[in-house]
Every structure is written in C-alpha cells, then in structure tokens.
Amino acid sequence: MHSASGRGPAAIERVGIVAKTRLAEAAGLVAELAGWLDARGLRAVFDAETAAHVGVPPGRPTCSRDDLPAACDLLVVLGGDGTLIGMAGRVAQAGVDIPILGVNFGSLGFLTEITLPELYDALESVLDGSAEIEARLMLRARTLRGGSLFSDRLALNDVVITKSALSRIIDLAVTVGDQAAMRMRADGLIIASPTGSTAYNLAAGGPILHPAVEALLLTPIAPHMLTNRPIVVHASSEIRVQPAPGASNDELFVTFDGQSGHPIQPDDVIVVQRAERVVRIVKAATRTYFDVLRQKLKWSER
Secondary structure, X not given: OEEOOOOXXXXXXXXXXXXXXXXXXXXXHHHHHHHHHHXXXXXXXXXXXXXXXHOOOOOOOEEOOOOHHHHXXXXXXXXXXXXXXXXXXXXXXXXXXXXXXXXXXXXXXXXXXXXXXXXXXXXXXXXXXXXXXXXXXXEEEEEEEOOEEEEEXXXXXXXXXXXXXXXXXXXXXXXXXXXXXXXXXXXXEXXXXXXXXXXXXXXXXXXXXXXXXXXXEEEEEOOOXXXXXXXXXXXXXXXXXXXOOOOOOOOEEEEEOOOEEEEEOOOOEEEEEEEXXXXXXXXXXXXXXXXXXXXXXXXXXX
C-alpha cells in the first residue's frame, strides 16, 4: 500500500460503511457492498444512521458515527465531500490511523474522487496493498478564553471567523508565530489547509494549493482594504487571531469545516496550527489531482 507517510500495508478485517444521510440510491449499493465483503471474509460495520436509512438486516454490527472509526480498519464513505469531511474529523479525533475511501454519487468531488464503477477495483487495491493512499494535513484550532482552553477542535478544510448577517465589518489582529502579521478589516477570515484551498477559500479568491504542499492559507473574506490579500505561510506556523483591541466586533463566530462552531467573545484568542494527526485518503487510480481540478473547475472547456 503506497502512502505519503511511508507506512506499509495493514491487515484489514473490518470495513466501516457510512452513506450520506437521505441518499436513496445508497440502499442497493450498501447491501451489494456488504455481500461483496462477506464473500471475502471481511466484516462490514455500519454507521447506525446508515443502517436505519437503508434497512440493514438485524444482527449486522452497527455503531454511531463517532464510534465507527475505532471499530474498523478501513472506512468507506458513500456520498459527497461533506460526508467525508465529517468522518475525517471523527477519525482524527478518535486517534486512529485508518484509510478513508470516498465514493461520489453525484459529480466528482475533490475528496470523494472515486466513482461508483471504480468502487470494487479501488477496494481490491486497498486490500492487496497496491492503493495509493495520500496523507492530508489537518488543522488544530484552540480557543483560549481568559487564558484557559475553551475549545479544541480538528478540521480538514478550514477554520473560518465571520460576523453575523447583521453585524458591521469586523476588525481582527493576526499574528503568525511571534510576528504581528496584519490588522484586517473584512467580513471574515479563512484559515485553510491545502485540502481546504479548493473549498470556501477558492470561492473567496484564495489560491489553490496542491495537497502535498506543506503550507497554511490565510484568506480575508471581502476585505475592506483591497490591499489585504491572501497569504501562504509554512505549515509549521502558529496562527493567532483575536478581535482587534478597541474595535467594535459584535457577534463574531468561528466555525470548523463549516460543520460546528461557537461565538467569539472580545478577549478570545483563536490559535490555529497544523494538527499532529493526518487523515489518509485513498486516491483514484484512474485520475490525477489535476484531472480532478480540470473537471471540477471546467478548465478543459472553451
């Protein structure tokens, strides 16, 4: 099994299965996939939501999405990038080192880049150790409140600080390492990983980073000063963001991968750095990262 982390093949006996909520097309595939795994002496372990939705027969092992990473050796995610991002955070939080195979039911995803017809070939390659598995950098975001740790979260794509819909422009002080980097007046700030560079960061005008690049991105959202531009810093950097002293910063909010978050108080400091853990994602054998970019961003069209 090829991997960016240089790890050799690991024995796979339990395969976790998660399908996007309310994905009607998943029912037939989940049953077929379970049969395929049974025929190879492998144990399918279902996310409880998926099991309830697709009607998995009684007696099949199930567990919550939070507990699933620790109960399997490989995770198969059926759906889209959002479903995979949610599970990637759970894998990292569980402290396990299992690969994730993402299968897209709709248009090709930046992360779920394996199509339905490629599913079983991709599974075979993981089982026989020939799959390319890419280690993706994750972000660790800590909120310090009154000098104490208030929250500690992991994110695959981004950490985003924004204002509420009715708030005025926000004023943030940003430090990189021990150096004051910028005071920024904008609608918000995105701190993105290379994986997250093709998500909200891209929509906000930030650059695309190849997943192998060891860097973090700071991208202002609709900056008041046009000279506030995105900046790329080394992945080892510690980024500290806080409401600028003396500024009116009502109703600030921080979100992690767009899936959870909390309000920011005036004295809060958001500290973002590279997480110790990576997420390992099975690559499609039939296309490169640039193939996916060309298809998703329609670079081939005239």
